[in-house]
Amino acid sequence: MKVRIKSNAFLIAVSAVILGLIAGGLLMLAIGSNPFTGFYYLFRGGLMSMERIGNTIATAITLMLVGLSVAFAFKTGLFNIGASGQMLVGGLCATLVAHYVFLPRPLYLVVIITAAFLGGAAWGIIPGFLKAKFNVHEVVATIMMNWIAYWSVYYFVPIYLKAPSLETESRSIAISQTLRSPWLSKIFGGGYINVGIFVAIAAVFILKFILDKTTLGFELKAVGSNRFCAEYAGIKVNRNVIISMMIAGGLAGLAGMTYYTGYSRNIQIGVLPQMGFDGIAVALLGASNPIGVLFSAFFFGILQSGKGFMNAMTEIPPEIADTIIATIIYFTATSVLFKRFWDAVGRRSKAKALQNQEQADGEGVSHE
Amino acid sequence: QADKGKKLLKVGMVTDAGTIDDKSFNQGTWEGILKAQAEGLVEAKYLKPSGTTEADYLKEIGNLYDAGYKFIITPGFKFETTIFEAQDKYPDAKFVILDGEPHSADYSEFRIEPNVVGVYWAEHESGFLAGIAAALQMKKGSFGFIGGMEVPAVQKFNWGWQQGLKYANANLGTNIKMDSQNFLYQGTFDNIAAGQQLAATMYDRGVNVIFAAAGGVGVGAINEAKNRVTAGKDVWIVGVDVDQYPEGVLPSGKSIILTSAMKYLDRASYDMIVHELAGTFPGGEILHLDATNDGIGIPLENPNLSADVEAKVKEMYSKLKSGEIVVADSPDGGLFK
Amino acid sequence: MNDKRKKYIFTSPLWIGIYILLALVLLALLSMNHLARLILPYAIAYTIPLLVTALGGLYSERSGVTNLGLEGLMLVGYFASALTIRFTEQSSYALALPLGLLVGVIAGAIFSMLHAFASINLKADQVISGTAINMLASAITVYLARTIAGSGNVRIMLGIIRKDIPVLSKIPGIGTLFFTQTYWSTWVALIVWGASWFLLYKTSFGLRLRACGEHPSAVASAGVNVYKMRYFGVGMSGALAGLGGGIILITYSGEFNGTVAGLGFLSIAALIFGQWKPLGILGATFFFGTATTIANVSQVIPQLGIIPPVIFKVFPYVVTLLALVAFSKRSAAPKAIGEPF
Amino acid sequence: MSHVIEMLNIRKEFPGIVANDDITLQVEKGEIHAILGENGAGKSTLMSILFGLYHPDRGIIKVRGKEVRIASPNDASDLGIGMVHQHFQLVQNFSVTENIILGKEGGFVLNRKEAGKKIKALSEQYGLSINPSALIEDITVGMQQRVEILKMLYRDAEILIFDEPTSVLTPQEIDELMQIMRNMIKEGKSIILITHKLNEIKSVADRCTIIRKGKLVAVVDVASTSQAKMAAMMVGRPVNFTVAKEEMHTGAPILEVKNLNVQNVKKLPAVKDFSLQVHSGEIVGIAGVDGNGQSELVEAITGLRAIVSGSVWINGKEITNSSIRERNEAGLGHIPEDRQKRGLVMNSSLSTNMVIKEYYREPFSHRGVLNQSVIDEHAQDICDAFDVRSGEGIFSHAGKLSGGNQQKAIVGREMALGPDIIIAVQPTRGLDVGAIEYIHKRLVEHRDKGKAVLLVSFELDEVFNLSDRIAVMNSGELIDIVQTSATNEEEVGLMMAGVKIKEAAL
Numbered sequence A: 001m002k003v004r005i006k007s008n009a010f011l012i013a014v015s016a017v018i019l020g021l022i023a024g025g026l027l028m029l030a031i032g033s034n035p036f037t038g039f040y041y042l043f044r045g046g047l048m049s050m051e052r053i054g055n056t057i058a059t060a061i062t063l064m065l066v067g068l069s070v071a072f073a074f075k076t077g078l079f080n081i082g083a084s085g086q087m088l089v090g091g092l093c094a095t096l097v098a099h100y101v102f103l104p105r106p107l108y109l110v111v112i113i114t115a116a117f118l119g120g121a122a123w124g125i126i127p128g129f130l131k132a133k134f135n136v137h138e139v140v141a142t143i144m145m146n147w148i149a150y151w152s153v154y155y156f157v158p159i160y161l162k163a164p165s166l167e168t169e170s171r172s173i174a175i176s177q178t179l180r181s182p183w184l185s186k187i188f189g190g191g192y193i194n195v196g197i198f199v200a201i202a203a204v205f206i207l208k209f210i211l212d213k214t215t216l217g218f219e220l221k222a223v224g225s226n227r228f229c230a231e232y233a234g235i236k237v238n239r240n241v242i243i244s245m246m247i248a249g250g251l252a253g254l255a256g257m258t259y260y261t262g263y264s265r266n267i268q269i270g271v272l273p274q275m276g277f278d279g280i281a282v283a284l285l286g287a288s289n290p291i292g293v294l295f296s297a298f299f300f301g302i303l304q305s306g307k308g309f310m311n312a313m314t315e316i317p318p319e320i321a322d323t324i325i326a327t328i329i330y331f332t333a334t335s336v337l338f339k340r341f342w343d344a345v346g347r348r349s350k351a352k353a354l355q356n357q358e359q360a361d362g363e364g365v366s367h368e
Numbered sequence B: 001q002a003d004k005g006k007k008l009l010k011v012g013m014v015t016d017a018g019t020i021d022d023k024s025f026n027q028g029t030w031e032g033i034l035k036a037q038a039e040g041l042v043e044a045k046y047l048k049p050s051g052t053t054e055a056d057y058l059k060e061i062g063n064l065y066d067a068g069y070k071f072i073i074t075p076g077f078k079f080e081t082t083i084f085e086a087q088d089k090y091p092d093a094k095f096v097i098l099d100g101e102p103h104s105a106d107y108s109e110f111r112i113e114p115n116v117v118g119v120y121w122a123e124h125e126s127g128f129l130a131g132i133a134a135a136l137q138m139k140k141g142s143f144g145f146i147g148g149m150e151v152p153a154v155q156k157f158n159w160g161w162q163q164g165l166k167y168a169n170a171n172l173g174t175n176i177k178m179d180s181q182n183f184l185y186q187g188t189f190d191n192i193a194a195g196q197q198l199a200a201t202m203y204d205r206g207v208n209v210i211f212a213a214a215g216g217v218g219v220g221a222i223n224e225a226k227n228r229v230t231a232g233k234d235v236w237i238v239g240v241d242v243d244q245y246p247e248g249v250l251p252s253g254k255s256i257i258l259t260s261a262m263k264y265l266d267r268a269s270y271d272m273i274v275h276e277l278a279g280t281f282p283g284g285e286i287l288h289l290d291a292t293n294d295g296i297g298i299p300l301e302n303p304n305l306s307a308d309v310e311a312k313v314k315e316m317y318s319k320l321k322s323g324e325i326v327v328a329d330s331p332d333g334g335l336f337k
Numbered sequence C: 001m002n003d004k005r006k007k008y009i010f011t012s013p014l015w016i017g018i019y020i021l022l023a024l025v026l027l028a029l030l031s032m033n034h035l036a037r038l039i040l041p042y043a044i045a046y047t048i049p050l051l052v053t054a055l056g057g058l059y060s061e062r063s064g065v066t067n068l069g070l071e072g073l074m075l076v077g078y079f080a081s082a083l084t085i086r087f088t089e090q091s092s093y094a095l096a097l098p099l100g101l102l103v104g105v106i107a108g109a110i111f112s113m114l115h116a117f118a119s120i121n122l123k124a125d126q127v128i129s130g131t132a133i134n135m136l137a138s139a140i141t142v143y144l145a146r147t148i149a150g151s152g153n154v155r156i157m158l159g160i161i162r163k164d165i166p167v168l169s170k171i172p173g174i175g176t177l178f179f180t181q182t183y184w185s186t187w188v189a190l191i192v193w194g195a196s197w198f199l200l201y202k203t204s205f206g207l208r209l210r211a212c213g214e215h216p217s218a219v220a221s222a223g224v225n226v227y228k229m230r231y232f233g234v235g236m237s238g239a240l241a242g243l244g245g246g247i248i249l250i251t252y253s254g255e256f257n258g259t260v261a262g263l264g265f266l267s268i269a270a271l272i273f274g275q276w277k278p279l280g281i282l283g284a285t286f287f288f289g290t291a292t293t294i295a296n297v298s299q300v301i302p303q304l305g306i307i308p309p310v311i312f313k314v315f316p317y318v319v320t321l322l323a324l325v326a327f328s329k330r331s332a333a334p335k336a337i338g339e340p341f
Numbered sequence D: 001m002s003h004v005i006e007m008l009n010i011r012k013e014f015p016g017i018v019a020n021d022d023i024t025l026q027v028e029k030g031e032i033h034a035i036l037g038e039n040g041a042g043k044s045t046l047m048s049i050l051f052g053l054y055h056p057d058r059g060i061i062k063v064r065g066k067e068v069r070i071a072s073p074n075d076a077s078d079l080g081i082g083m084v085h086q087h088f089q090l091v092q093n094f095s096v097t098e099n100i101i102l103g104k105e106g107g108f109v110l111n112r113k114e115a116g117k118k119i120k121a122l123s124e125q126y127g128l129s130i131n132p133s134a135l136i137e138d139i140t141v142g143m144q145q146r147v148e149i150l151k152m153l154y155r156d157a158e159i160l161i162f163d164e165p166t167s168v169l170t171p172q173e174i175d176e177l178m179q180i181m182r183n184m185i186k187e188g189k190s191i192i193l194i195t196h197k198l199n200e201i202k203s204v205a206d207r208c209t210i211i212r213k214g215k216l217v218a219v220v221d222v223a224s225t226s227q228a229k230m231a232a233m234m235v236g237r238p239v240n241f242t243v244a245k246e247e248m249h250t251g252a253p254i255l256e257v258k259n260l261n262v263q264n265v266k267k268l269p270a271v272k273d274f275s276l277q278v279h280s281g282e283i284v285g286i287a288g289v290d291g292n293g294q295s296e297l298v299e300a301i302t303g304l305r306a307i308v309s310g311s312v313w314i315n316g317k318e319i320t321n322s323s324i325r326e327r328n329e330a331g332l333g334h335i336p337e338d339r340q341k342r343g344l345v346m347n348s349s350l351s352t353n354m355v356i357k358e359y360y361r362e363p364f365s366h367r368g369v370l371n372q373s374v375i376d377e378h379a380q381d382i383c384d385a386f387d388v389r390s391g392e393g394i395f396s397h398a399g400k401l402s403g404g405n406q407q408k409a410i411v412g413r414e415m416a417l418g419p420d421i422i423i424a425v426q427p428t429r430g431l432d433v434g435a436i437e438y439i440h441k442r443l444v445e446h447r448d449k450g451k452a453v454l455l456v457s458f459e460l461d462e463v464f465n466l467s468d469r470i471a472v473m474n475s476g477e478l479i480d481i482v483q484t485s486a487t488n489e490e491e492v493g494l495m496m497a498g499v500k501i502k503e504a505a506l
């Protein structure tokens, strides 16, 4: 029966994607462009060469980790729109490690991953704590934390990580200290693909395992679905809220690491990373399921990294990709419509099957 | 017939932060390219990157390259490391970087290949001339400066501006007050509200003219000046990069832009295209555009400056050209910051 | 109602606002540099978009619909106003600004119907729907700006000219603080605020609207159409957020540039900080406006220059967190908020 | 004889169920007409149709002889029909006046003073004595009901519908309500009364319409029909009102509560100096009207609410400051008051729900990793043993089960914990007779195994049926504990109203 529920979520996601693409196509038509050409170049832009696939993956890595962060919080009934701030802090920690810690590669990776995770976790744990102890709405708290991170990084970087002449970003990390790795770059002909991909995929499966198979996941989901029941059952609701936000923050911190020390080579100031918000879309399309997030991150990654090429080849503005993503999310939110639709389809086909069966039985058995 | 069949040079541009019509850096660059397109010389396209990291920039360069745009102009020092990578990655493409030269991310290696031209401007000279012009026109009053981020180009504008004001006070009989609290960098290029509030505070404190070299922050300052002038106050803005006169136009038809400290971005991008078409692309060179080669200056027409003032500025300009006057590109000599 | 709750009043956001005000007045009197005079008019200008937007949120949430889409709705109003003014300012400058605001209001209201439909008819998750509204708004406005206006920016020629209010501005102290250098849109916003307070608390319509946010089935059994009331609430949130966006344009920004820089989210915070009450919202938004302005201009004010700027910048956000902690024990959130009916 | 209301051949279908199937109801002017039926028989549905909340699929409604279409509560109100709902339709943080005028404010600008005056006058006319400016959240449940009544009177209702008005009242308040109803009849109003309590029907009603499973069974004259007969018609078989139960020897105290003080949400004392012992082999019932501190008492014992002072002991071990989990492990089972809110995770499977208190223990998990097959087996065992029926078995989401099956699942889960004491709060609320009998039997079995049960119920019948001893609670105080065999409903009713019989007798 579980299977049916899952395929339901899958059907909804696919329906939303198709409707989003149709909406995008209509917008292209509206400005007098050919949607088929548009989509052709959009997808070619994301996939036409190994290098581009590498870049798409690099984008997807960050999206995936942010998506996991948001999805994980969702599972505990929390809405983490603070992924941007957590990315910044996690990214800052990773950048510091990249500048000041020199170790053999495997050990170095462990250190930088830990640092980024802890940085993001610290930023996530504060709203979690405020929610648990004082019932401060996590939406407001995480928004505030975003801006606190924004300004802290804004003043921290120029003082401690100043580049010789640039004020807008930290000084660059030595290439050997980034997450990029020569053999990966070789396979993908350059590109920004980096070992973050392994972190992201590992995170997908670890989260899947935690949520489905462990007592921790059991508790988190119980708290998320019905915190009153969880409390009644003896589960420590507050502790789980804090843990959930901590892990969500940590995941966003890892996303920050892949973005600032993998995709990019320095941390930008004066910018709240947009990916922190895109991750919400990834989580929603993925139905907050880690595997779903994996796929939706790749899908959005293609759109994000293909839009520039589409813009270069046609007159279609790259914002079309964002419009498609936004439309998909609106349709995910209103999935009740599809649910009704698919249920109706299901009923009809079941009825038909029944009818057929009855006919096959020969004597139209009455059901009265 | 043959002309029609001939493939035009495809010229691409990647914008820096901000939009293509930022009335400043991006727009100036793009206008030069558009001019070449209007003359039927090239086919043009600009792409706006989704972020401001080297990776974002390189991706757009890749998009342009794959779409056949192999002559690519990038405005801004933030492209320095990007072009450093791109010059090797796309050896059959040509690059022009405005306001910078290619170097490695850690500044250990400065190398420019034959497919790249770097262009610098003497912003301090431009700021100096604007300072002279503004001081002469106003004769007395208190002047200020709002910069965006504290980056070299903006700093040089500031230092030149101060030197111009000082020079006018010392040699041209003006009485311009300069108070250190009125010379500052807002810290971003996009906080319009802060630009407006800073300008308002300065004007409240009696400042008459503000030189705004600050992108969107400058937009806020311009709005504030428009507001005050419409309300009957006597305040001014000095524009930056391009002739910002049209930005300051009020419904009455007048503009609150006294003059602008220009660097001829459009000329640079246009010239580079023409060179390329003529086969004289100065690849591997770093060009320094200043008064001697007419790379900077104030606008040709300045409706808000009197003829006397314009004449006097011309005179100063020739002195710059001849080297009689030298403007420092550093805060030495008691300048603010 | 709630006249009984006066005992908490001295810690309410309204009072925090008043404390700040008093402190500023005091400073103005004491300081030769007229610190308050340098800050207050601009602080008010910055407060107003937040205030009307948070007020819009109040309508929506009081009717029982969470609205996380205020940021997007503001953006829609911002864009629609800019486009309208851009196309009309040449022919009739005098009418362009009010017309632009009006179109912004209408556009916001229309766009909010997406959220209303999802959350009222389809009983969708309102948080997700609101998020979708934000994403849609920012994608579509920039897309349209690009295709209609040529770039992501839509600039207008001139915003509202600030004026001193005759007579009132001559009152010493208060007059110079509140009645000099004001935008007419500020008075419009304050009238909207007053009218909203009246509508919500003094009329039968307001009684019904608030009841929808507390106990919708009670309203239904009293013969009132809850769907219509909620549509009205969400529509008002769109209209007022649209107005907020329009006011940003014609007061300090002068151009549509694709973002309202988190002001919509800040409005939501102000709504909660202000405990879902008009007076509270006024206090909370005024606090944000003042704190942000102080942060912005601290650079030019030597007295403030001694404090590291990062302190000013994070101040409003940290205080909000602390305030939410302080108020958390007696949240006045509408009881049926976010629950489909 | 004139019928004020005629509902002829009404049919109303909900997805999967016919709530009203060809029902006819005729109410005469000036009568109190009772409607009797099991849970889910379709009484509320019928009244909702009359009040314009639902629309019938078929059938005709006539008011005062004229056929009408009632599309909304406003139409009903215009026709002079008013309704007091089973669940009060009151906005908690609005004043009495605001609640009453809601929807009928008369004018765009509110005139609270004027309305307040009118309400005061009405309230005096019917002897309701209510303060129009008080907030709903500050007044008692009985008062709240009067607000509901005033709502109808304010709308000049001639035909008044009461849907189970007495389930939340003390016996004394019930008497007062009955008196108020009689007053109303004198003023020329007609009343439709829905109640499960036969004695109330006997005491005020003139005629009674009985329905079963959505169908009309009979309309009887109350005076000439016995309670047993009415009950039999309602259920479709003779009803046994008592549970068979043997005498038990009580043993050592299992649960001890000593001088407990607890505050409610508003930080007001809700439980005052409460002491109680429950021994092995006994069921102690707590009688009292809803809102007299029972919920707070239970929450304090089960660890859901902080204790101000006093102590709680299980099997001689103090658990006053223990976590909820420690209490569970000490042998406490809890059938919660609100099964939807506390009892189950509605969008999780039954199988998850069945181990929600035990998932962390062997054999359900090992070092933090769940053993799903053992969990599923466990759930299956409970479902089999407690006859929990659902569409997809243990994989059904709990929310998809009917109320009775949800409750059976909870009872099953708590029993499976093997607790020494079960605290059962309203264990049969909203259930039909079959399910009630089943759950009662299980609770008695538990007691018969030498374990203890603390029963909290607002239904005196249930308390009397199950309990060995009855503890009566009023305003957070323990009024008295009495042997069930040594008391009667009148005496307990008086104590529920706060009268201390022992002291009164002195």
Ligand SMILES: Nc1ncnc2c1ncn2[C@@H]1O[C@H](COP(=O)(O)OP(=O)(O)OP(=O)(O)O)[C@@H](O)[C@H]1O
Pocket: D014, D015, D017, D018, D019, D037, D038, D039, D040, D041, D042, D043, D044, D045, D046, D086, D430
């Ligand atoms: N809105 C609804 N949608 C679907 N089914 C409903 C709805 N309302 C009631 N029902 C179902 O209709 C049947 C009749 O319900 P109704 O509330 O009329 O019973 P009742 O006689 O009032 O019961 P009770 O004594 O418990 O109040 C029940 O099976 C109930 O579950």
Ligand SMILES: Nc1ncnc2c1ncn2[C@@H]1O[C@H](COP(=O)(O)OP(=O)(O)OP(=O)(O)O)[C@@H](O)[C@H]1O
Pocket: D017, D039, D040, D400, D401, D402, D403, D404, D405, D430, D431, D432, D435
């Ligand atoms: N408000 C409602 N909306 C939709 N469905 C409802 C509603 N109330 C009840 N139902 C459904 O109607 C059916 C009957 O509900 P009800 O609570 O009357 O159960 P029941 O038949 O009395 O069973 P049980 O004896 O186990 O309590 C159930 O399938 C329930 O899910």
Ligand SMILES: [Mg+2]
Pocket: D039, D040, D403, D404, D430, D431, D432
């Ligand atoms: Mg039932």
Ligand SMILES: [Mg+2]
Pocket: D043, D044, D045, D086, D163
């Ligand atoms: Mg009922």
